[in-house]
Amino acid sequence: MPPEYKPWASSPAVRATMRGNRRRDTLPELAVRRAVHALGLRYLVDVRPLPDLNRRADLVFTRAKVAVFIDGCYWHGCAEHGTVARMNADYWKSKIQRNRERDAETDTVLTERGWVSVRIWEHETVTAAAEKVLAVVRSR
Numbered sequence: 001m002p003p004e005y006k007p008w009a010s011s012p013a014v015r016a017t018m019r020g021n022r023r024r025d026t027l028p029e030l031a032v033r034r035a036v037h038a039l040g041l042r043y044l045v046d047v048r049p050l051p052d053l054n055r056r057a058d059l060v061f062t063r064a065k066v067a068v069f070i071d072g073c074y075w076h077g078c079a080e081h082g083t084v085a086r087m088n089a090d091y092w093k094s095k096i097q098r099n100r101e102r103d104a105e106t107d108t109v110l111t112e113r114g115w116v117s118v119r120i121w122e123h124e125t126v127t128a129a130a131e132k133v134l135a136v137v138r139s140r
Contacts, residue, residue, distance in 0.1 A: 024058070028122040032126055032129045032133070033059065034126075036130045039130055041133070045058070045059065045060075049062075049110060050109070050113060050115075053109055053110075057117075064140035066115065066133075066136055066140060067116070068118045068133055069103070069119050069120070070120045070129075071121055071122065075099055076096070076103060078121055081121075103119070116136055120133075
């Protein structure tokens, strides 16, 4: 049985920082959205690709059945740029592991239902990310 999940911060300053993290409209997300829009693609923002799956994609192309997720290096455990927390290391290690597991499950469910899941790391160049999205959407 997994340990009990207890979200908490180690200090008021950490709590304020955590509360300031946005769920949508992050800088990498806005940059990719602008670039994809400039390529002529239109999409929905921050919606569930599947109504019965409690997961929201950053960009959704409903006709093409493409869901785009722009993942932060820290929050999703990027092998290249992910860092290890100094405070509450056990909590954050388990939190990031759960995020990675949820991401993999989301990709699997979408694939099983005929969707394509596109994962973009925040460190990828905006041009490369937009071209990746364009290629996938056009292929569908």
